[in-house]
Amino acid sequence: MDEKELREKVVNDLVSIAPEVDPTVLEHDKPLRSQVDLDSFDWLRYLVTLHDSLGVDIPETDYRKLTTLDLLVAYLHQKLTEQKGA
């Protein structure tokens, strides 16, 4: 999966959790949870959804680093590349 496909997936999964979001107005380099109203429960559900669809495990200690869509995509991209290499 290249980065563009990955980004599409990350946005689609977000819309499945928060259906009211218009993906075209999201700013990928700005804090996600101030643009999209995700409470702690939604946030966990979003990360679990990504885990299920991509097979990437995200340790809880990494949750707080993933503040923007750009960071999330880069993180997942790196994990997927590592998995492929292993």
Place this chain on the structure above:
Amino acid sequence: MIEFKLPVLGADMDEGKLLEWKIRPGDEVERGQVVAVVDTAKAAIDVECWQAGTVYRLLVQPEETVPVGTTIALLLAPGETVPTEVATTPAPPAPATKRRPPEEKPATAKVPATVHAAARARISPAARKRAKELEVDLDRITSGSGPDGSVVIADVERRAGKKPPAAAGQESRGQQMRQTIAAAMSRSKREIPHYYLAETIPLRKAAEWLQAKNAERPMEKRVLMAVLLIKAVGIALQRFREFNGFYRDGAFRPGEGVHVGIAIFLRDGGLVAPAIHDVPEKTLDELMSSLSELIQRARAGSLRSSELSDPTITVTSLGDTGAELVHGVIYPPQVAIVGFGRVEQRALVDEEGGVIASPAVTATLSADHRVSDGHRGALFLAALREVLQQPEQLA
């Protein structure tokens, strides 16, 4: 004869519109079975019956609106036979002449419920309602995107090819929701002499314990801090019964069991606070799965009558993006609400007098002065604080 009445569905819901019967005359009803779907200003509710029996007669038709407390069906108690004035044969099919009207309407107006139940995924009451508004044939939706593949509003709207916000029906739902919240909260502020207390609770031990526990687990089994806080409230309440129960007819009645109402914001606006039953008896894992199921069903518009009528106290937890603290408004006839602000790093003073950074939360108690005083309230918050310093005992 058992008179089955439309149950109370919360302080702000005094009437309901019958959407659908899930039973028909002659059916055996088990305790706790969902027998009807009733629409209220806040949501479509699955109404449960808490007495076992055999359905004798349905007294209200779909689309009829009746006040809570109205007898909507008659059931024969186990062993009871059909009353003599109508019975020519003693078996349940006896009221055959009476059973036609309630049966015919669902058969023509919509697909019989029994077919749905047997054939495929569950359909949320709200989705069913929306399907009717949009004239969508539910039989054409074979699987849904809700919990366990249930069909939710979004599936119906997708089928109809409509975008949700445009519909006039939904806007009025939002307005109705606001009105019912306003009515309950106005009543609360008018009738309940609130007092308010706050306490900062260090969560270093709880956070470390939870992190270690979660690190060993797959993502979907991880437990949120909010669950620990809810369990701690349940445990602390066992020693402070005056915050757990109802104020009715000029007197306090302690709750049987601790059923914690969880304030859940709905994505399309509004708020509901359905109960997780018997919180102190549940494990953290059980509470986590109850909570996630409850949130998803609340947002899909699929709650049960007991979840709305049973809460003995409410907890509002703002989570990690909320404000620092919240002073809750008591949901009548309850007598207290516990609020948790954002969990975050704070500068606290440790036992040696040094300043340390530690995760902490500000817990608040709003309680009813007709039932308790601030002195007991402060003791309750202190107990809550102590319970959270021994997280391993909350497992």
